[in-house]
Amino acid sequence: MNTETKKDILRGGQFLVKETACEDIFTPEDFNEEQRMMKEAVMEFNDREIVAHRDRFEAKDYALTEEVMRKAGALGFLSVAVPEEYGGMGMGFVSTVLTCDYISSGTGSFSTAFGAHTGIGTMPITLYGNEEQKKKYVPKLASGEWFGAYCLTEPGAGSDANSGKTKAVLSEDGKHYLISGQKMWISNAGFCNVMIVFARIEDDKNITGFIVENDPTNGISMGEEEHKLGIRASSTRQVFFNDTKVPVENMLSERGNGFKIAMNALNVGRIKLAAACLDSQRRVTTTAAQYANERKQFNTAIANFGAIKLKLAEMATAAYAGESATYRAAKNIEDRINIRIAEGNSHQEAELKGVEEYAIECSILKVAVSEDIQNCSDEGIQIFGGMGFSEDTPMEAAWRDARIARIYEGTNEINRMLAVGMLVKKAMKGHVDLLNPAQAVAAELTGIPSFDTPDYSELFSEEKEMIKKLKKVFLMVAGAAVQKFGPDLEKHQQMLMAAADILIEIYMAESTILRTEKNVKRSGEKSQEGQIAMSQLYLYHAVDIISVKAKESIISFAEGDEQRMMLMGLKRFTKYQNMPNIGAMRKLIAEKVSAEGKYPF
Template sequence: METVEKDILRGGQFLVKESKCEDIFTPEDFSEEQIMMKEAVKEFTDREIVAHRDRFEAKDYALTEEVMKKAGELGFLGVAVPEEYGGMGMGFVSTMITCEYISSGNGSLSTAFGAHTGIGTMPITLYGTEEQKQKYVPKLASGEWMGAYCLTEPGAGSDANSGKTTAELTEDGKSYKINGQKMWISNAGFCNLMIVFARIEDDKNITGFIVEYDAANPNGITLGEEEHKLGIRASSTRQVFFNDTVVPAENMLSVRGGGFKIAVNALNVGRIKLAAACIDSQRRVLTTALQYANERKQFKTPIADFGAIKAKLAEMATNTYAGESASYRAAKDIEDRIAMRMAAGNSHQEAELKGVEEYAIECSILKVTVSEDVQACADEGIQIFGGMGFSEETPMEAAWRDARIARIYEGTNEINRMLSVGMLIKKAMKGHVDLLGPATAVADELMGIPSFDTPDYSELFAEEKEMIAKMKKVFLMVAGSAIQKYGPDLEKHQQLLLAAANILNEIYMAESTLLRAEKNAKRFGEDAQEGQIAMAKLYLYNAVEIVAKNGREGIISFAEGDEQRMLLMGLKRFTKYANYPNVVALRNTIAEKLKAENKYCF
């Protein structure tokens, strides 16, 4: 892996530092190897997954297992696994590409893939001893064995550390006996290995264990019936019961009480991978809806020519482009941070763990935003199809049902919103992100007289960049005032945190979209990027509206009198364009490009 010379921002620093478009990575920067990987996975997805949509919807669990085995034979399950353990040892961006394109054919396969490669394999790769890695990881990387992850319990969902499953050391000290119940376990019906979390005695934190499972010799493990779910119907989801299940002591993962840390770090990776898993799904939904809209005639006109449909298509494409831009920006930052740590002498395990952990804020932002965008995309897909969209004959209703789980997976979106703001404040307290200086500067600016100079907006995105900078001021103003008022009690004010998180999310997404469009306009020419430029401007306009709404809601919730009036005046100043974009014209530009290409084409 090459060393990276450029100075990359630390996690969360996007809020207080300006990024240059040259310093961010975009999908247009994929290497030849990455493009080949993308094409190979797309071809596999079309042949093995999309072609069998009806079987997946009919709860064909055996098909999910069969396709997973084929993915293993082609190496897709081992993309992120180091070569010495039977994997491909590819970088973080390549693992994102694989996840994105294998996940778009069907939600059931996407879930099986994510559960196996992420939370089923990765904890051993990153926390296992050398013996554990040599014994288990090659089997998981090849697909010979399938993995599952047993964390959630009836009383322990978002509060993962509150699980009641116990692990008791046997008298001879050679084994642990596990007793308890886990639920919502993906891949349970065909797994050979489970990562199980249990509490030893009355430890504060849970501990991780590698537990082998053989249906012919179940070792005290029984499985519940397959759950009947709204979506992801061919994903095997069962309860798992442990009754004096004997696990060798050497199968403890990491250290005693280290399970909560494993769970948290697995979730960080899971969050950004979940965002990736939603991107090509949006492209496929949009392309299907677009092709229908171009063919479907009402009043002797293709419905794609109607302004109401154009607006939907443009917004669907814009959100897809934004999700892709932000996801690969963060993925390359993670990859570069891993390379820097390895160059500095860290082990692969340490570098990977710390590299992802550095960008935990961005991972949460992406998980929330892209999971909500894929649901909105599928919803509009149904709407464009009209009555046909509600029928099982078209792929829209299945896409809508499958998308719904993404807002619950990897920590609910509500939890992730509060986490992103909480993690940012913690980073500020550790001195990793300077929030105090910029927040003080914004407070001083509010007290000062605004400038009445006419700025120069002749350069591409000049005003848009100023709007991004102003949105950052809104966050610093609202969050800074709220922290001053509530201090450590801020975490109790969840609705205020949610509003602050919505502002934070939009800043990262809008900036990423703008920087990508700017970078590509510089290298390919503005004319060639007309649709992308329009999408960057449209996304920003929508973001400013969301920031204004959430900023107002936040301010009103904690400020009164003169303070409230001052903050609301600041909000108005920071969310006001000098020249508002013609949103209808932007949407029409995007929609006309889509109509002409008859597919997502950006």
């Protein structure tokens, strides 16, 4: 086992009940030479082939999307995650996420095509296909000779993916399945060569996956291109199957295993979606900063106005937090994969289990970063003022493209409930010990609080203590809710949504602080002044959000003395000893962004 995997790697969800040392997390500053070279190559490709042709993408040039995808394939960008034996580069999970990050910011149209092909179009075959299927299809998909699509959603089956009506009927000679049904919102449909199609055999409880080649003479037809708010040059069509013949050997995995394939594919898709929003935030922040420096009102650049500084600081802070949490989780997944491979697991099994282990974190990231890019692009429009609303500037397209991120890979509402639901299930399986910490917090509520004044003289000492207290808030609220509602907890969706927001803010804030702490230790405080301010600012907001969401939950299900006790506990757990000066922090961050005319962190 290599030395990188010997560090203390928490299991998925354990961040809530265990403390993480900053040395044990991965940050973007830890990229190795190969990863830095990949980053530069992808950024150069993005600028040359995507950003430079943004107007054509906005004009719904679907042929350009396909053309640029082929160029990406020729440079190996479609094959980063594919094992070498199937024509891929066989790079680690962090490199996969890095590529998705830096190739996705030119336009949401290409980002969607890229993500649909490399993720849900190729990955199900790589991870669930048998050897014959992988040798037949994966090399063509890895090179860009063929493109993939993923046919899951139906008019009556969206979030409830397993309720699809598409049928697969075995032919009389037993050699084919005849697939009939309708799929919708299928990315890459207009130029795909192969599709992962989910259908139900007879009255099976669960759907089954199939590899279907796109042959219009075989009962496959398509609707017109959808006219969408954003991602305009992403080919999105309905696909109709009418007794489409699929060889029995093209069943993917086992009969009835389709729902599991779909869910695991979405887990990977969620962290990749978070990554795909990161460079978009950097670019929007950069573009807004440049405009704010150039735009003069009342004889001064608007970048000098406090209202604009507030926006630039918040935009940069959210981007920094998203980077911190996404790469932390990506390396956790990569390390878990490496551990399983070292223990003798196949690549397929190792990657499946590695990603599945951190499904909670993947849902957290999908929600947090997709909402951050929407807010970032919205503020970008605001900084541009009237010009931001015009198609002559890139802000309105960024805003429109960002909107879909909160919907696909499972809506943010679904992912919020999934995150908490998966955590509770892990606790019930004994994978995450929530019971004992929750009982300890309950006992603390009835005990006499300490009136000692802690020593918070070291950098981040109070912030790290605050993170511990915020974890107690989640354990207090979730523990009481589980005790009250038991197996009916899943019916209380407003409660789950609030608990998820608490969970999300804890993970994002902790990741941000740990990244900065690690970099301060190796580079010194002076070099990290902006990062320190962003970490403290993000935590300040997290405390506010958690306080509101926890209070909503407590007054919704607790009464009398229990309610009063929990509200007192909430006040204790969200109290700063030294309240941060957020005005000064925003000023410091914004002035660094303005001075460099870009997102500089």
